[in-house]
Amino acid sequence: MTLGEEPAAEHAHTTAWIASVLRGRIAAGRLTPGSKLSEQSLSAALGVSRNTLRQAFTTLAGESIVTRVPNRGVFVASPGAEEVREIYRVRRTIEPAAVLWGEATPEALNAMEAIVQRAQAAREAGSVADMAGANQEFHEAVVGLTGSSALRALMDRVLAEMRLVFYAMASAPDFHSHYVSRNAGLVQRLRAGQNELAATELREYLDAAEAELLEHLTGVAQ
Amino acid sequence: MTLGEEPAAEHAHTTAWIASVLRGRIAAGRLTPGSKLSEQSLSAALGVSRNTLRQAFTTLAGESIVTRVPNRGVFVASPGAEEVREIYRVRRTIEPAAVLWGEATPEALNAMEAIVQRAQAAREAGSVADMAGANQEFHEAVVGLTGSSALRALMDRVLAEMRLVFYAMASAPDFHSHYVSRNAGLVQRLRAGQNELAATELREYLDAAEAELLEHLTGVAQ
DNA sequence: CTCGCCAACATTGTTGAACAATCCATACTT
DNA sequence: AAGTATGGATTGTTCAACAATGTTGGCGAG
Numbered sequence: 077m078t079l080g081e082e083p084a085a086e087h088a089h090t091t092a093w094i095a096s097v098l099r100g101r102i103a104a105g106r107l108t109p110g111s112k113l114s115e116q117s118l119s120a121a122l123g124v125s126r127n128t129l130r131q132a133f134t135t136l137a138g139e140s141i142v143t144r145v146p147n148r149g150v151f152v153a154s155p156g157a158e159e160v161r162e163i164y165r166v167r168r169t170i171e172p173a174a175v176l177w178g179e180a181t182p183e184a185l186n187a188m189e190a191i192v193q194r195a196q197a198a199r200e201a202g203s204v205a206d207m208a209g210a211n212q213e214f215h216e217a218v219v220g221l222t223g224s225s226a227l228r229a230l231m232d233r234v235l236a237e238m239r240l241v242f243y244a245m246a247s248a249p250d251f252h253s254h255y256v257s258r259n260a261g262l263v264q265r266l267r268a269g270q271n272e273l274a275a276t277e278l279r280e281y282l283d284a285a286e287a288e289l290l291e292h293l294t295g296v297a298q
Numbered sequence: 299m300t301l302g303e304e305p306a307a308e309h310a311h312t313t314a315w316i317a318s319v320l321r322g323r324i325a326a327g328r329l330t331p332g333s334k335l336s337e338q339s340l341s342a343a344l345g346v347s348r349n350t351l352r353q354a355f356t357t358l359a360g361e362s363i364v365t366r367v368p369n370r371g372v373f374v375a376s377p378g379a380e381e382v383r384e385i386y387r388v389r390r391t392i393e394p395a396a397v398l399w400g401e402a403t404p405e406a407l408n409a410m411e412a413i414v415q416r417a418q419a420a421r422e423a424g425s426v427a428d429m430a431g432a433n434q435e436f437h438e439a440v441v442g443l444t445g446s447s448a449l450r451a452l453m454d455r456v457l458a459e460m461r462l463v464f465y466a467m468a469s470a471p472d473f474h475s476h477y478v479s480r481n482a483g484l485v486q487r488l489r490a491g492q493n494e495l496a497a498t499e500l501r502e503y504l505d506a507a508e509a510e511l512l513e514h515l516t517g518v519a520q
Numbered sequence: 521c522t523c524g525c526c527a528a529c530a531t532t533g534t535t536g537a538a539c540a541a542t543c544c545a546t547a548c549t550t
Numbered sequence: 551a552a553g554t555a556t557g558g559a560t561t562g563t564t565c566a567a568c569a570a571t572g573t574t575g576g577c578g579a580g
Contacts, residue, residue, distance in 0.1 A: 116531075126532095224388050
């Protein structure tokens with residue numbers, strides 16, 4: 077739990093294990109955007125060969141969690157304004173499509189409503205992290221309506237990049253709380269079978285979120 | 299050295315180079331679905347170390363062009379019925395969304411129309427390969443309307459998997475020719491600003507294509 | 521004093537060999 | 551003949567080395 081790495085738990089795929097460890101550290105904010113991941117130090121710290129670490133790097137680079145600069149090394153991705161725009165291009169495409177054409181079964185809607193309630197509870201408790209987590213879970217559930225694992229994986233990557241955006245921002249504004257009630261409204265629309273209305277509202281939602289994020293991003297940095 | 303691999307042109311990123319070579323061979327059908335990619339033979343044939351070949355494998359596995367079975371090796375992916383369903387879940391989500399909400403600029407429409415004409419010419423010339431290629435290009439252009447490189451990359455992967463499906467089929471039916479005229483109609487709808495109609499027609503289009511493919515697939519194999 | 525060149529250093533990219541772990545196939549035992 | 555044991559082959563991982571490239575510092579010229 078400290079800083080040491082002692083697991084040494086022989087795993088089938090050491091490379092996948094290492095990749096997941098790094099993914100977790102980045103997601104948890106222990107490795108901030110822009111940090112350099114030195115092969116030498118990391119291989120020593122994790123107790124694996126430089127070679128397997130390298131393999132883990134290629135998988136993480138494939139997930140665009142990490143960027144590779146030739147002969148310079150790998151760095152934790154530090155998304156800027158352009159990356160944010162790209163993120164919302166993706167979200168504005170697949171999320172409304174999911175609510176419009178996805179299979180909103182009663183079970184799926186119940187699960188989404190449960191997530192919304194968890195987000196509301198977290199908001200009232202003042203736990204920003206939990207609220208942000210529940211919010212991301214909600215949007216993942218939205219994409220899950222398509223039933224496609226590939227789209228879900230893409231959304232995972234996009235949300236991971238979103239987390240990096242938040243870590244890269246100096247000041248962390250109250251970004252999620254505005255949107256919790258909108259999520260609740262979205263579920264209601266879907267329950268009523270008003271999919272088209274839900275889709276257009278979600279697109280406006282995403283437009284607003286992107287604008288807010290971009291404003292905060294360009295206002296602080298660059 | 300079987301057939302011509304002699305370049306040995308020192309490339310900046312050997313691993314990326316090797317990955318693209320394998321990608322090309324698979325796309326060209328020289329490596330058919332299910333084939334085993336032996337580390338020993340391939341590393342010798344390509345003139346690279348087993349270690350770098352391994353790294354190239356991880357990138358290809360990330361693109362799901364290749365599947366890795368622990369302690370058994372890597373094989374060219376051989377998509378079955380379930381994979382086809384997944385492919386069309388993705389396509390049925392992002393392609394209609396692209397025509398519905400994407401920016402169909404005049405230049406983009408002109409480019410799409412040019413692709414359609416190339417497909418028609420190939421059909422009349424009887425060149426199935428060219429027609430199939432143009433058809434895939436068309437759908438890539440459709441996704442390109444979103445302006446998102448990530449969605450475009452996803453579509454690339456999906457189309458690569460589609461190619462594997464065709465290679466895996468014993469008999470190659472005339473699959474694409476039915477749909478060339480539909481593509482032309484789609485462009486017309488977009489030119490007229492009838493995006494919603496275009497989207498619903500595209501969804502029906504994709505439904506029909508999936509059904510036809512599944513029928514041929516389950517009829518022949520399994 | 522500043523600018524540009526140059527050499528030493530550090531890091532990454534790639535290779536080859538080695539060993540453990542696992543799977544497959546053959547041959548052996550009962 | 552059926553099940554089991556043994557051997558070989560392939561993959562997974564590590565290590566040590568070298569080549570290629572980037573960085574850093576100092577040096578001298580202007």
